[in-house]
Amino acid sequence: MPKSTSPKCEFSADITLEQYIQGCLYHARLAGRLRNALGMLALGAVLLTGGMVALLQFLQRSYAYSLLWLSVLLGFLGIALPFVYLVANTSAVRKQAVADFKVFQKLMQPMTVRFYEDQVDTVSEHLTLHDQYALMARCMETRDFFLLIKDRDRFLLIPKDQLPDQKRAAMEEFLRMVFARRYRKMNSLIL
């Protein structure tokens, strides 16, 4: 798709495996298998509270053993469900990311990223991708990178330190402004 305007910013990006894994984890947190992490933690807290209430009832009342079993069950589920959800999914995302990185290296590295007013082009030896900001799902910023989430599978990782020095501040501001309500800053994988 030839562009009549020149890009606002153009740079070469070289993504490392560790950066890619981080990108996959944050992508999973916002659009993939970790997206229910907060809900799962909240469910765990509710189940634990229920277990505590049942235990108190058991101790205060007639020592009905059903209440004791219920408190044990709720307490176990309250801890096990969020733990299994977070550990199993994080581990699965990491494992998948390592496999996906090999394909990413084959198809997309080294790549040149060109930001235009309305879309971003990613050009590699094999592929050229055109992604309009308006059709992207979200933009997420951490201390080290921007993550442009295209859909449930794909994302574009922009390490901040690879943006051209003289345009870095302007580009960061541009991305925050373009994605506006779809923009989110995250300090950790959970919040």
Next chain:
Amino acid sequence: MELPITVSVLLTREDYIHYVAERRRQVRRGQLPLWEIAGSLIMILGLAGWFWGDRIGLMPQAAGCIVVCGLFFVLYRSLMAPVMDRMEASTVYDEKKELQLASTYRFGQDGISVQNGFMEGLLPYEAVTSFTNTRELIGLAFGREAQVVVPKKLLNQEQLSWITQTVSQYLPDHS
């Protein structure tokens, strides 16, 4: 066999749902039956509780709940997961705009040339991570970067055989 094999594809929602469901089914087929094992154990515990639960103060109703919980685990992958896969695929089809655009694929000696409004270039066969071959379509995945889904009605038998053979040579062991 005349190369390249050129097809222009506009995937329907039903095609995509079928592709995703079939692909997930193939993945599940290769997994250990952990859900079924866990469910069976829970059901055994529940049934034991049903008959001997009074010794530990477990009501029959609670034991029944445990059996139902186990039954859920046992039936999850065979009954519930396919339905959920189809529901998710339908949502994904709406989200992924490139699926709703016509794409031109050219199957050549080195790979598949792709052209649509979102992507153009060559997807080399060495980058294929999975190959799905169903009654109605073939699908190739290139990690999370790209997927090529072609309804079989667009290909003749000779073309289909060539694609299947060529892709099979490059498939990684785990797919």
